[in-house]
Amino acid sequence: MTKLRDAALLAIMALGVICSAFAQDSTKHESDAQTQKEILAVDNERYEAMKNRDMAAMDRLHADGLVFINTKGRMLNKAEYLEEVRSGALKFLSVETDDYKFCIYGDTVIMSVRAKSVVEYHGVVNKKPRRFTSVFIKMQGHWRLVAHQATLIADE
């Protein structure tokens, strides 16, 4: 009788552990989905700000320590990057992105994207497909872009 009771107790405990693991997985899945939504919203806001040269929004959405590396391998800081947008040296003529991948590490998100956007940079129009990585960090409750790097896709 005692053995039976112990076995039942063990079974209940095991079930509890499994349920708890499932619940945690499910919660993490929901939380990651929510984070992805937030990042996509911030990234869309960024594109809108670039298109409209809304410098107040650009300032708010980018971290002060921003590292921005363009397809020419040129590294810009926040002031330099914002100036390119403000002056019209960098213009998005159309935005087309796909193949999104997200890796979430708490308040840090790595987003990898393929883009076929048409961009005018210092008077030269670039239509070449590129792969970029954006890094967002949540600072005082707001996601901000801390790093962005783009590389032309050579084989497409």
Next chain:
Amino acid sequence: MGNKVGHMCQVLFLCAATFLSVCSSAGQAEQADKSVLQTENEVLKVEQARDQALQQRDVALLDRIYSDQLVFVNTRGQLFTKAQRLADLGAGKVEYFSYNQDGYAYHVYGDTVVMTGQTSSVVKFQGRVNKIPRQFTNIYVKIGGQWRLVAHQATPIVDK
């Protein structure tokens, strides 16, 4: 007279409080600087270990340094997972003829570090030898007490 002494005491008290507050802020700033420097040194050590592991094709060490969710984008804009990258290295599909990286810069955000640098290493991959100088970003995140590479991207420098 009593009023004057009282006033002087108040001024002295305010001065002392201000002095202590300034000292405390300076101490905190110094502590934060030390902590950032310490983080940069830790990340540099991991980066140096990664450099060695790449040259020696030490896949076991790279397995420990790379996060399981690694996002790796090479100079041709190709995206690789950790498994793909380690398989290519293990199979000898990535061959370094010389290794040279410099110009490191860091941005520390708690347990996340954005590290940038330039490389002019000569490397053969998929039958092509790459000698072009390139700008790279490495993102390190502290996971389970260890700094791990979570993202790497390299871009050829064509616009000096």
